[in-house]
Amino acid sequence: MTANIIALVAMVVFVAPTRISATNNTNIVFILVDDLGEAGIMNNNPYVKGPRVQELVDNGILMTRAYVYKFCSPTRGSMLSGRYPFRLGNTRSNFIPWSRADGLNLDFDTIPLRLQKAGYLTYHVGKWHLGFHNSSLLPVNRGYDSFFGYLTGMEDHFTSRLEGMLPGCGPQTVDLTANATPAFGLNGTYTGWLYNQKAREAISQASVLNQPFFLNYWLHNTHAPNEVPDIYSNLYNFSDQGTNIMYGMISVVDEAVGNITDTLKNLNLWEDTFVIYTHDNGAPLGGGGSNYPLRGGKNSNMEGGVRVPSILSGGALSSSKRGTKFSSYFHICDWLPTLLHAVVFKGPLPEGTLTDKVSDTIPYDGVDQWDHLMGINMTAPRDEIILDHCFMPYDGTGCNHFGGINLTTGGGALIMGDMKLIVGPAGGEWTNYTNGTKSQSFGGVCCATTCLFNITADPSERTDLRGCLTNNQPSCSN
Numbered sequence: 001m002t003a004n005i006i007a008l009v010a011m012v013v014f015v016a017p018t019r020i021s022a023t024n025n026t027n028i029v030f031i032l033v034d035d036l037g038e039a040g041i042m043n044n045n046p047y048v049k050g051p052r053v054q055e056l057v058d059n060g061i062l063m064t065r066a067y068v069y070k071f072c073s074p075t076r077g078s079m080l081s082g083r084y085p086f087r088l089g090n091t092r093s094n095f096i097p098w099s100r101a102d103g104l105n106l107d108f109d110t111i112p113l114r115l116q117k118a119g120y121l122t123y124h125v126g127k128w129h130l131g132f133h134n135s136s137l138l139p140v141n142r143g144y145d146s147f148f149g150y151l152t153g154m155e156d157h158f159t160s161r162l163e164g165m166l167p168g169c170g171p172q173t174v175d176l177t178a179n180a181t182p183a184f185g186l187n188g189t190y191t192g193w194l195y196n197q198k199a200r201e202a203i204s205q206a207s208v209l210n211q212p213f214f215l216n217y218w219l220h221n222t223h224a225p226n227e228v229p230d231i232y233s234n235l236y237n238f239s240d241q242g243t244n245i246m247y248g249m250i251s252v253v254d255e256a257v258g259n260i261t262d263t264l265k266n267l268n269l270w271e272d273t274f275v276i277y278t279h280d281n282g283a284p285l286g287g288g289g290s291n292y293p294l295r296g297g298k299n300s301n302m303e304g305g306v307r308v309p310s311i312l313s314g315g316a317l318s319s320s321k322r323g324t325k326f327s328s329y330f331h332i333c334d335w336l337p338t339l340l341h342a343v344v345f346k347g348p349l350p351e352g353t354l355t356d357k358v359s360d361t362i363p364y365d366g367v368d369q370w371d372h373l374m375g376i377n378m379t380a381p382r383d384e385i386i387l388d389h390c391f392m393p394y395d396g397t398g399c400n401h402f403g404g405i406n407l408t409t410g411g412g413a414l415i416m417g418d419m420k421l422i423v424g425p426a427g428g429e430w431t432n433y434t435n436g437t438k439s440q441s442f443g444g445v446c447c448a449t450t451c452l453f454n455i456t457a458d459p460s461e462r463t464d465l466r467g468c469l470t471n472n473q474p475s476c477s478n
Contacts, residue, residue: 039290050251060312063311082364121214125195138177151175190228274313
């Protein structure tokens with residue numbers, strides 16, 4: 001019955017939208033890695049074997065203060081919609097269980113829809129996790145010409161089955177969709193390989209059609225269950241086999257990135273393409289990954305849960321910006337206006353661009369950062385980020401089923417300038433060193449009620465300054 005539900009929901013006829021002829025040829029490949037934290041790239045972790053991602057760093061802009069939501073679906077919805085995650089329904093549940101009748105607001109003009117109308121071919125490969133109980137929520141009805149991947153939040157990496165993954169899913173439940181129909185018979189290949197193959201096929205198709213394209217490539221790795229072919233885990237020799245498996249999954253990501261880069265270069269598309277690489281949240285604590293030196297991990301508003309490495313690279317990037325760092329604040333919702341500036345308008349967004357059916361009541365939060373990224377405008381356009389804001393009940397389960405926050409008292413997290421305020425339990429007492437061993441406890445209270453940190457001076461959030469709020473301590477200005 002479960003398999004039939006997924007199959008029936010996915011069966012819908014896709015009608016190609018009206019589009020204009022593209023007047024530019026700058027492509028975008030957006031790579032989003034699942035559950036990989038601050039120390040998930042070779043640049044930040046000498047134990048990672050990741051030379052192909054490092055190539056993006058060496059030939060791009062490494063964004064060192066990039067922020068996302070503390071878990072999966074809200075980050076994805078934020079990137080597509082240009083809104084802060086707290087404005088999206090998925091912060092209330094992460095769309096779990098999978099049968100929840102919920103999805104990304106249908107009135108949002110997503111970035112693929114906007115690019116599609118500008119003449120782009122639009123592809124989505126890999127994880128979706130933004131709703132599918134109604135056919136209108138499927139990727140091909142949210143601005144994508146093509147979709148290949150899975151609709152829920154996790155699946156077996158080798159079989160694409162959901163048994164034991166999500167409540168109510170039996171042994172025959174396979175989550176694999178091609179456009180709007182079940183991809184019967186295509187499961188059984190390790191998804192790190194399968195989705196990479198489909199991503200490369202999308203690039204090849206766009207090359208044949210000679211049209212600019214937007215490829216949203218959302219990898220299944222490194223999300224649980226932690227599974228990888230032995231050829232990757234055997235690259236590592238940590239004393240803990242679970243860590244070898246996790247780091248092997250990171251090497252699958254690196255190989256996939258290299259394959260995308262090679263495909264673009266072999267098809268003579270590299271010089272006309274921006275490649276963006278980032279993670280959807282921090283690595284889960286205890287799962288073999290590392291957010292070191294940041295505190296906390298997935299499901300926490302500590303830096304280890306919400307601050308991730310992001311890279312803007314590709315042959316289309318100005319040579320003067322290659323191998324540089326960007327240390328201003330950047331939120332994943334900023335990509336929508338920033339990319340529209342870069343490839344559609346080739347300049348600042350005209351007034352009224354950031355509007356859609358619901359923007360009067362659910363305003364855009366994304367900030368156009370292109371000129372700042374390129375060094376044209378030296379003044380940072382963003383000095384605050386609303387990371388989380390729990391303000392409304394949902395099915396009596398709290399703001400979200402991960403945070404355990406009592407809605408009668410609320411909770412959330414806010415960055416303003418150097419300071420970061422966390423209200424409500426944040427988690428994050430432990431992290432892992434990059435060599436796979438567990439670090440010492442941070443000690444003290446783990447933000448049981450309220451924490452205040454100077455994340456410029458104290459990015460590891462070791463010194464809670466909350467007493468400054470009432471005691472006017474001199475250390476508040478440090």
